[in-house]
Amino acid sequence: MENKKENFSEWYNEIITLAELSDKRYPVKGMNVWLPYGWKIMSLIDSIVRKAVDKKNFQEVNFPILIGRSMLEVEFEHIRGFENEIYWVTKGGKENLEEELALRPTSESAMYPMFSLWVRSHADLPLKIYQIVSVYRYETKHTRSFIRIREIHFFEAHTAHATYEDAEAQMDQYKEIWREISSQLCLPYFYDQRPDWDKFPGAKYTIAFDTVLPSGRSLQIGTIHQYGTNFSKNYDIKYLKEDGSFDYVHQTTYGMSERLLAAIIGIHGDDKGLVLPPDVAPIQVIIIPIPGSGVLEYARDVENTLSTINIRVKVDDRENYTPGYKFNDWEMRGVPLRIEVGEREVKNRTLTLSMRNIPGKVTIERSKVIYEVPDALIRIREKMMDDAQKVFRDHVFRASKLEDFTNEGLITAFWCGSKECSDRIESETEKSALGFMVGSNETGKCVVCGKEGRLAVFSKSY
Amino acid sequence: MENKKENFSEWYNEIITLAELSDKRYPVKGMNVWLPYGWKIMSLIDSIVRKAVDKKNFQEVNFPILIGRSMLEVEFEHIRGFENEIYWVTKGGKENLEEELALRPTSESAMYPMFSLWVRSHADLPLKIYQIVSVYRYETKHTRSFIRIREIHFFEAHTAHATYEDAEAQMDQYKEIWREISSQLCLPYFYDQRPDWDKFPGAKYTIAFDTVLPSGRSLQIGTIHQYGTNFSKNYDIKYLKEDGSFDYVHQTTYGMSERLLAAIIGIHGDDKGLVLPPDVAPIQVIIIPIPGSGVLEYARDVENTLSTINIRVKVDDRENYTPGYKFNDWEMRGVPLRIEVGEREVKNRTLTLSMRNIPGKVTIERSKVIYEVPDALIRIREKMMDDAQKVFRDHVFRASKLEDFTNEGLITAFWCGSKECSDRIESETEKSALGFMVGSNETGKCVVCGKEGRLAVFSKSY
Numbered sequence A, B: 001m002e003n004k005k006e007n008f009s010e011w012y013n014e015i016i017t018l019a020e021l022s023d024k025r026y027p028v029k030g031m032n033v034w035l036p037y038g039w040k041i042m043s044l045i046d047s048i049v050r051k052a053v054d055k056k057n058f059q060e061v062n063f064p065i066l067i068g069r070s071m072l073e074v075e076f077e078h079i080r081g082f083e084n085e086i087y088w089v090t091k092g093g094k095e096n097l098e099e100e101l102a103l104r105p106t107s108e109s110a111m112y113p114m115f116s117l118w119v120r121s122h123a124d125l126p127l128k129i130y131q132i133v134s135v136y137r138y139e140t141k142h143t144r145s146f147i148r149i150r151e152i153h154f155f156e157a158h159t160a161h162a163t164y165e166d167a168e169a170q171m172d173q174y175k176e177i178w179r180e181i182s183s184q185l186c187l188p189y190f191y192d193q194r195p196d197w198d199k200f201p202g203a204k205y206t207i208a209f210d211t212v213l214p215s216g217r218s219l220q221i222g223t224i225h226q227y228g229t230n231f232s233k234n235y236d237i238k239y240l241k242e243d244g245s246f247d248y249v250h251q252t253t254y255g256m257s258e259r260l261l262a263a264i265i266g267i268h269g270d271d272k273g274l275v276l277p278p279d280v281a282p283i284q285v286i287i288i289p290i291p292g293s294g295v296l297e298y299a300r301d302v303e304n305t306l307s308t309i310n311i312r313v314k315v316d317d318r319e320n321y322t323p324g325y326k327f328n329d330w331e332m333r334g335v336p337l338r339i340e341v342g343e344r345e346v347k348n349r350t351l352t353l354s355m356r357n358i359p360g361k362v363t364i365e366r367s368k369v370i371y372e373v374p375d376a377l378i379r380i381r382e383k384m385m386d387d388a389q390k391v392f393r394d395h396v397f398r399a400s401k402l403e404d405f406t407n408e409g410l411i412t413a414f415w416c417g418s419k420e421c422s423d424r425i426e427s428e429t430e431k432s433a434l435g436f437m438v439g440s441n442e443t444g445k446c447v448v449c450g451k452e453g454r455l456a457v458f459s460k461s462y
Helices: A008-018 A036-054 A076-085 A108-118 A164-185 A230-235 A259-268 A295-308 A323-332 A343-348 A366-394 A402-406 A419-429 B008-018 B036-054 B076-085 B108-118 B164-185 B230-235 B259-268 B295-308 B323-332 B343-348 B366-394 B402-406 B419-429
Strands: A066-068 A087-092 A095-103 A127-136 A151-161 A190-193 A205-212 A218-228 A238-240 A246-248 A250-257 A285-289 A313-315 A337-341 A350-355 A358-365 A396-398 A410-415 A432-437 A443-445 A452-459 B066-068 B087-092 B095-103 B127-136 B151-161 B190-193 B205-212 B218-228 B238-240 B246-248 B250-257 B285-289 B313-315 B337-341 B350-355 B358-365 B396-398 B410-415 B432-437 B443-445 B452-459
Touching: A008 A259, A036 A127, A036 A151, A036 A164, A036 A259, A076 A108, A087 B095, A095 B087, A108 A127, A108 A151, A108 A230, A151 A164, A164 A205, A164 A218, A164 A250, A164 A259, A190 A452, A205 A432, A205 A452, A218 A230, A218 A259, A230 A250, A250 A259, A259 A366, A285 A295, A285 A323, A295 A313, A295 A337, A295 A343, A295 A366, A323 A337, A337 A343, A337 A366, A343 A350, A350 A366, A358 A366, A366 A396, A402 A410, A402 A419, A410 A432, A410 A443, A419 A432, A419 A452, B008 B259, B036 B127, B036 B151, B036 B164, B036 B259, B076 B108, B108 B127, B108 B151, B108 B230, B151 B164, B164 B205, B164 B218, B164 B250, B164 B259, B190 B452, B205 B432, B205 B452, B218 B230, B218 B259, B230 B250, B250 B259, B259 B366, B285 B295, B285 B323, B295 B313, B295 B337, B295 B343, B295 B366, B323 B337, B337 B343, B337 B366, B343 B350, B350 B366, B358 B366, B366 B396, B402 B410, B402 B419, B410 B432, B410 B443, B419 B432, B419 B452
Parallel strands: A285 A313, A285 A337, A396 A410, B285 B313, B285 B337, B396 B410
Antiparallel strands: A066 A095, A087 A095, A087 B087, A127 A151, A151 A250, A190 A205, A190 A432, A205 A218, A218 A250, A238 A246, A337 A350, A350 A358, A410 A452, A432 A452, A443 A452, B066 B095, B087 B095, B127 B151, B151 B250, B190 B205, B190 B432, B205 B218, B218 B250, B238 B246, B337 B350, B350 B358, B410 B452, B432 B452, B443 B452
8 A cells, every 4th residue: 555644645546446435437537436335434424414414403405406597697706706617508308408507516596596485584584404415516627536526525504594693603603513523523624714815706705624634735624604695685585574674684604525535534544544433434343253163153243232232333254354354454444443253252251352543452341342342432533533633733834934834734824814925925835825714813924025914824725 | 275186186286385395496497496394205215215225235326427428328229218308418617528428317327337347257246236316307298296307316226147047036126125115105006017118228128116196197106127138238247257258247227216205195195285104204203282381391201202212203382383283284294193292191191192194082101102102103104004005906997898998097907018009098098008017927818909918007107
């Protein structure tokens, strides 16, 4: 296997193929096939997201994939932001369509004509929906699995509120949701407020969740957007106020994609392969029988016990492979916990545990398996988070002048906020402004022009 | 509400709107928005399907939506069967694409180029995968929610086997899977082998699962197809046999769609609204508090108890609605079981149960709720199945001559198998051959031409 530290890109591509996450040989450019193991991980990520937003009273919907050109053109900045990357359906059967239809690049223009029918009065607000669907971008840049592709597995939440304050409270709730999701996925991040020229087309402002991969490049893994009334005015989404007048709703959105999986692979993996957070591992516990009398029955019995407490567990009973081969194979696939059972374990009524990310082996009593295994999975997750935080911190550098931007990773520095200064930094260091760091009140002189500035984050990004 | 018996079509359309399953006002023709309640029911149907096929070692994948024209044209009959209903993407951004890309109408031509890479030897077989995705048909016929639409929520399983016998055994396994699914959805059906002119384009033969709606028209709710080597020869899917020679794989597929939901609505609903099988009801138990001292706490306590045994339960604590309004509202939405709690129930430590499809009320002890509620849900399901079977039988008529075809429903009759005789029946009765009834060995004289025939099913179909 490639060395992760030295050849991150090659390592990343290789592990995706070895662990059978995705097949890149599909004959249409920029579109990959989700293989069973990869799809299962992604589905588990989706479940975590669903659970987190359902708790906050979001409702799941599913909108059509096709959007008429006239629907898209309602919001000028929005269409302008996407027009170069839209796939257009122009024919049905052998006929030319009367109106060209876009494959959704995102769903504002599909949803908001319906919002304008759904929202009537104060009582209909807040409206909070989401969907998990594919979106499409005719990418002209170099594509990369789960990071930059033409068919994107996408989560998008959309809300409408009576007031701007309610919409701002929603922005805070998004952060709360994200804290919960990111802790299950063991992903460290910064909140950055994107510069105006880099915000979502049509948004009032955009806050991104940025992480960093071992290559030193940042990866945007989520965004939340405050739309204010920018869309509602164009799509005519109004509600009757209690005083009898009408007002436009204030809107927000929250977007994430399979980049969550990219981050999991890139941040947690090692030179043996994937390391999966227990919450998204299709197999959380693999039981490897070391051939011997009574071993297989014992292994199956442990499997049954763990199944009853909803652990995703499997006995690897393949006959033509050695235990050593199996150890490596499941380590490569990132299974968090391995249980070895041989004749000694059968005789002593014990189990030998080996954690994917913690060296050494632990012997436990068979009778305590339903306490010890969930405990071990929690320890694995905590260790993954600690390690990831440490690597993240190692990739964050404070710069007080342009020369300090040479480190590979995220650079924090004071910045006046101007595009000129960001461009200057980019031309000299390839790093550009991700945005002001949200939550920091630090002020100081811009590293480029010396004017008064605030703390910002810079990086070369995916 | 419309009268189901007298105006089935109007009733069907009305209940979809009233119960908020789907919004038909989306601005692109033939494409509807899945609303939260409808989407949740469909997702529960999907879960049942997933569980049933996962048990048989199918693996879930996800293929790209776009298929190059050259990929589609590999199998001549297949493309010919779909070419008039394919949506074509011809532009990316402002550029014309080099090759036109189809929105998948079904995924043979997306999957089989990959199968030819995946299948190498006997050890790779059987290959058994499925996906749940949207497929697209540029329908020119009149569209109808969940029955005939342009964006179809689709389940498709695809297999490859070493021998024809293995593929035939798979066809039998599909029926076993379908028996399990249909019993959870409480759907009666016939297996019909489609006539050659009506089989899936490219298939060797097609067996359909046909049910009948109260309109008397049949609805195809599932199909399984034996492809033999028709596709593998064109897509070059070969495996190395143990004797060192190569052979083409034998393939099968299994398709279902949101027509499962259409059948549930149409078959089980009544003049009060939906009636949902407990396994697909987003809310299985609705608790209605009749205002009084201690009632709400008591209701919430019951809700908690039922949640712990994974019942989907909700207390309707809306303040501005009367209990009577709530009864009607949840009956309309098809909730299988209602629990009423008032001061009397609190005092006596009892609960009053009312089943959606069984008249009368039942009083149970609060302490037995975790036994009584699951029991009631089973009784509801069994009664739904019995009632549906009865209605199904009432819609099946045996015909011995053409004049007997006037009944509204499914007609069984002897048929020689010729298109001429089916066309003759159609021109006189609007009913045509669904196909020979699978599992029947009865033979007799064709009702049209008098030649030797077998038992077949005829209907006017959706």
